[in-house]
Amino acid sequence: MSRFVDKLITTANDGGRLRGVTTGEPNEAVRTTWAQVHTQARAMAGSLVSRGMARHGAVAVLAAEPAAIGPAVQAVWLAGGSVTMLHQPTPRSDLAVWAEDTLRVLNMIGSKLVLLGAPFDQLAPVLDQHGIGYVLLADLAGGTPLADLVEVDESAPALLQLTSGSTADPKAVRITHGNLLSNITDMAMGARLDPSSDIMVSWLPMFHDMGMVGFYTTPMAMGIELVKVTPVDFLSGPLLWAELISKHHATITAAPNFAYALLGRRLSGVDDPAAYDLSSMRLALNGAEPIDEKAVRAFTDSGARFGLPPECVFPAYGMAEGTLAISFPPPFTGLRLDYIDADALESGRRAVPVSPATPHARSFALLGRPLPGFEARIVDPSGAVRGEREVGEIHIRGAAVTPGYLTVDGPVATQDADGWLATGDLGYIVDGEIVICGRAKDVIILAGRNIYPTDIERAASTVEGVRAGNAVAVRLDAGTRRERFAVVVESKLSGDPDAVKVLRKEIGARVFESVNARPVAIEILPPGTLPKTPSGKLRRAAAGEQLADRLKGA
Template identity: 60%
Template sequence: MSRFVETLVTSARRNSGEGARGLITGEPAEPQFRSWAQVHDAALRMAGGLGEQLRPGTAVAILAADPGLIGPAVQAVWLGGGSVTMLHQPTSRTDLGHWAEDTLKVLKMIGARLVLLGPPFEQLAGVLEDNGIAYRDLAGLAATDAEPLAGPVEVGEDETALLQLTSGSTADPKAVRITHRNLNANLHAMVTAAELDPQRDVAVSWLPLFHDMGMVGCLTVPMAIGMTTVKITPSDFLAGPLVWPQLISKYRGTVTAAPNFAYAVVGRRLARADDDFDLSSLRFALNGSEPIDPVAARTFTDAGERFGLTPDSMVCAFGMAEATLAVSFAPLRRGLQTDVVDAEGLEKRHVAEPADSEEPHARRFALLGHPLPGLEVDVVDDEGEELADRQVGRLRIRGEAVTPGYLTVDGPQKVQDADGWLDTGDEGYLADGQVVICGRRKDVIIMGGRNIYPVDIERAACEVPGVRPGNAAAVRLEAGSRRERFAVVLESKQAGSEDAEKALRKEVVSRIVDAVGVRPAEVVVLPPGTLPKTPSGKLRRSATADLVPHR
């Protein structure tokens, strides 16, 4: 068996009987604990129940919401030598016709021979039947009394374990191919960097399992090392964000992870909360998956202090599916650390020169730490020449956790160059060896010879009262015969009121000009919940740009 599968089996053997660690699901309504030995036994039964439908190399897609069903199901596929693809889940706002069209493209792209369908998505079985795609009822499979799989099948280190979809509903889906070697390398690197102790640590997570941070970081890693993890669904979190600190308090959670926006949302609620939370156990609150706004991050740590939260528990990180999950973690027990740099040097000379934090137009970036064990990060210019410390350029990564390539609708696509480097698509620099990300290269707005990063514009817009925090997008507009232009699209409850929108636009423009010295060509105000995002909550900039009126 692969080294990764061996860790799953070893974890199961160590976690049976009294004192066993395992998977807790069903919160907040009907909590259920199953040891990793019980999860493993369920996985063997499910693999046995799949019979000839699960052979080595089979691509199996999963569409379900309940982590209690998903956990043993993904292990069953790995024990049987198959690969797992977590399909993006439709929501109440999803056009099911479009979702079905996009999902069928994904299934064809990955060569899926089987879909495991669980609640609440059973009604989509007809779509699969109409298109000749085999599926199994996941709840029924979990209750099978079939003969268990005798043991893990032999699988090579470079065989596919996980096909991680990189975006939401797009015309051209793409999946990152994660091998058993990749998974094994990155999970052990994260265990080392985060100093995870299966006997001491407890993870608490609401992250979606179709996202790499939820699937790899908050389910696969605990399953592999035998650490207890409490898993609820994103809908549980959205229904009441304070369920997150409630579960950390209840289970004495030590480890959690989320994107920056979630810390901001919960931070604001904690500041007004009368609940009796106890967050003193939390030692590792990973902040990643999207640009980190230091002000938003401190909203969480400041509000949490009266509930015993240690500010030093915040760990800013750089990760991407192409590296399996994690690339770098900020140093532990130091909390949020930032790098303050001169705006002019950054935008015009592409150098991150340290600046006084009191300077009005200084730029502040979160320090994202050194690369994890087994990974390298460097910065190069457009000609591929390596740049020195604090010179801004293209970030590249290399190491055993880096994917060999994508699956696309046009076939496999390699991503590493001849020397094993992968271009991340990010622009940034190294500060005394720590990774700093300025923004996505394709999103940079160039005006008057300056590189202006959308995140600076978006932060300024979100400072305006009435703008929903974390719900503003700065997008480039097609220049044509004009000079480069950009627009800001934001969400506000004031949408629909002509006078309120006019006042809001005026204040947003003023804040942006004060912050970055340039004026947006347009400010578009949308009602809450309408800004285009991927299923994992990231802004879809190309779709957002389509919402800007052409003038």
């Protein structure tokens, strides 16, 4: 068996310790040990093999309940297969379109089997209508435990992680057994994970790499106590997150910017300082997108009343192509910012340090050194390696780097002849630590200046009436001499023409003040309109396409 599967088994049999996973809200919580998860997985693996699942078979999973997903994915690994967590339809989804997109994914990964669990078992008629084969998770539970595990080597795919691009043109990152074990081992070392004392709390979706790898597979492999609810649970009542941290004395959690900002706002409205106890927090990981200092401050300032140590903020760099984590800062050092000269960054691609008090100084989060299994370098457009504080594209190399993608047009390699993967992220290195400036494809080029959309978006978000985390800067006429940019935001004021007029004026002024450039258009949309990935991140390219279409039709 692979070393990754051996790690899962060793943890499950580790002296009968009662570590495991607790799922559901506090009043309805269900606790299961990792040993019990493994026992369930053995039975489900036996059912899969008896139903004809072949070695290296690709299996898709469509379920929301963490208690059901854990045994199912481990069962697939015990049976020698790979797991793909399917993107889930929302109440607003057109199920016919979703089913067609799902068929594209299944054909791409070569899967004829979907493991279907609540609440999506109600979609069985839709899958039948589109000829999608499935098995209900409940029907796998009573199988004869698999006696002989199916052998696979370290290069065998374990997780085919769907990216956050267009669902009509899907792509999956091929994460091998070796990739998983390497990255989990690195993360355990970098975060100083302690199975005897750490407790993780997460509501992150299992179809996202941070939710699946970081906050299910890692605690399952390391034997760390996990408390897991669904994104719907969190979004229905964000203070549930604080309640779970308090009740279980959690030490580790994670989320993107918008969630920390949202929790910070909700905590600020709680009158009783004894309502929650957040003092146990050791690591509050922030990743998946450039770190938003404002969101972090909202979280730490509001959380301080409940004992939250600001040092627990843990800004990291990662991506599915590196399995999950690429760099970690030293634990319990909090948000550390590097202040640089904006002009030197925009015109010379250099990160020249300045005082925080310098007018128009730019700040970026320090994201730590690469984990032990990684190398990182900065490369300019010509392919030359850049030096300290010189901005370019980040390339990574290491044992956790995916060997390739699966696409609708076939496999695509990710590494060059020397093993380097081009991430598409722009950044620089200072004292060995990685700093991210933004995505190369999103940078707006005006008169030789490189303007980063995150600066525009943060400026727009400071205007009262703009929904937090729902502002996007988009390129227009990209790559031409006429390149421009526009700003699209969501606001509850979108239906009030007079309020919209004021909002546009204030956004334009705030953006100009921040980046010394004016947007060619400012669009105010109703809440819930901006296109987002299944994990909740804004899709700049899609927003740009929609805006371009509206401008043409105007």
